[in-house]
Amino acid sequence: GADSGRTRQELAAALARPPYDVLRVDSRAELQASLRHDPLARGTLLTLLAGALVALGLALVGVLLGVVSDVRDERGELDDLEAQGARPALLRRVVRLRSLVVVATGLAGGLATATLLGLLVVDLVAVTADARATDVPLQTDVAWPVLAAALGGGVLAASALVTAASRRI
Numbered sequence: 001g002a003d004s005g006r007t008r009q010e011l012a013a014a015l016a017r018p019p020y021d022v023l024r025v026d027s028r029a030e031l032q033a034s035l036r037h038d039p040l041a042r043g044t045l046l047t048l049l050a051g052a053l054v055a056l057g058l059a060l061v062g063v064l065l066g067v068v069s070d071v072r073d074e075r076g077e078l079d080d081l082e083a084q085g086a087r088p089a090l091l092r093r094v095v096r097l098r099s100l101v102v103v104a105t106g107l108a109g110g111l112a113t114a115t116l117l118g119l120l121v122v123d124l125v126a127v128t129a130d131a132r133a134t135d136v137p138l139q140t141d142v143a144w145p146v147l148a149a150a151l152g153g154g155v156l157a158a159s160a161l162v163t164a165a166s167r168r169i
Contacts (some may be wrong), residue, residue, distance in 0.1 A: 056154055059106065063158050067099050067165040078169060092169045099162040108150070118142070 002008040008029055015025050029039055071078070078091050118140045 014092055017124075052150070056157075058149075058152070058158055059110075060161060063099065063103060064161045064165055066102060067095065067162050070098060071095060071166065071169060088169055093165050095166045095169060099158075099166070103155070103158050103162075107155075 004013050008027070012025070012027065015023065016021070074095075081091060082088065122140050
């Protein structure tokens with residue numbers, strides 16, 4: 001229950017004196033620090049990061065291919081609309097709006113899937129990184145700044161790709 005480093009040190013010192021000096025003391029802070037540098041945990045995090053980057057790359061390629069194929073498939077209709085007086089800027093906005101709907105739907109689905117998987121993983125994980133059963137209740141820990149940066153970067157990259165791909169209309 002110690003919430004500061006000083007309190008933890010005082011508690012550790014008190015437990016090192018008699019009559020408590022015969023007890024084996026396991027510190028949650030020391031355990032957490034040892035697991036933070038665990039090779040299995042680091043490898044798992046790197047694997048998850050690589051998977052996330054590959055998924056982002058594939059999603060961006062999918063958005064780019066979607067815009068390019070949309071423009072190619074709808075070329076006749078876009079030319080007809082332009083002949084009827086629609087300016088190219090309006091046609092670009094229509095293509096970009098369709099792409100926005102696709103990207104927003106994908107983001108919503110991805111966030112829902114991530115939330116579900118996060119909840120399932122916490123419920124299903126029963127061993128720690130060193131293969132012992134855990135007595136500590138597990139909790140999902142979301143790094144909100146990292147999540148916000150990743151979402152922002154993905155949206156910016158998708159916007160840049162859609163803008164570049166629809167520029168030729």
